[in-house]
Amino acid sequence: MNLTGPGRPRVRQSTRPGATAREEILDAAAELFTTQGYATTSTRAIADAVGVRQSSLYHHYATKDDILEELLAGTVSEGLAFAREVANLSDTDRSDTGDPASAVVVASRLHAVALFDGAHLCSGRWNIGVLYHLPEARSERFGSFMQDREELRGLYRRIGTAAVHVPLWDGDPLHHGELAFRLVESLVSLRADGQATPDSPLQVADAAMVLCGAGEILGSIRVESLALIDRLGRRLPDLAEAGRS
Incomplete structure (x- = not known):
């Protein structure tokens, strides 16, 4: 099972490039920040784009x-x-x-x-x-x-x-x-x-x-x-x- 953090399974399998969850989060954020804007992009949207729970994203990054x-x-x-x-x-x-x-x-x-x-x-x-x-x-x-x-x-x-x-x-x-x-x-x-x-x-x-x-x-x-x-x-x-x- 692919885990995003200790004991936290993914919402769905990620198709993003990256050897680690942090790299996948960075890729998703880079896409959203550059195409939709930084101010309008939420951490929930980033988590959804990776396929993880928002709480799992906070395990890697405390803030946007x-x-x-x-x-x-x-x-x-x-x-x-x-x-x-x-x-x-x-x-x-x-x-x-x-x-x-x-x-x-x-x-x-x-x-x-x-x-x-x-x-x-x-x-x-x-x-x-x-x-x-x-x-x-x-x-x-x-x-x-x-x-x-x-x-x-x-x-x-x-x-x-x-x-x-x-x-x-x-x-x-x-x-x-x-x-x-x-x-x-x-x-x-x-x-x-x-x-x-x-x-x-x-x-x-x-x-x-x-x-x-x-x-x-x-x-x-x-x-x-x-x-x-x-x-x-x-x-x-x-x-x-x-x-x-």
Whole structure:
């Protein structure tokens, strides 16, 4: 018998993906939050979507906010961990040395972070990134998520500062990392409009490089970017089967 908690059988057999009841609850909540709205979704509706009693859901999550907190954290955790590693790389090659090879190396770091982060943002069944715009997500209750998102944004800027030095206008440098960060988050809107494809994260990372003035070495940057992801022991998620909602 499939149990949702100690001695509590399911109301019905779940057909949701997930190795555990918590994963099934997260999947159901993600669907309901992104398609019906957070405020209008009750814990009873989430429990019904999983096929468990509401009391069984409370065994895993005490409140609806706890579910939202875990979903939000999941949108930044992989990208943040990867960006931290990239930012802490030991070599200090900079594109302003005039060495083309060095320019490729440092620019590829920003490209790799954008590609890896964007691919994970697009990899879930549900477009959880739309929840960033919830008024609730900006509250103190979700301060941990906001801190992680701001740290990720700061790492984009830190990595981008060294990448390509091209002024946007006289006397004012372009914040390359900020541009890349914003382009990656635009994938959320692309998915919401049904326009995202498995190629979208790469296209966004490429676009960031072109707008940063590195279009002429984009091919080399791509090669080095993918090699960097591999060297750090990461794999890009397979987006072919990911939800486009």
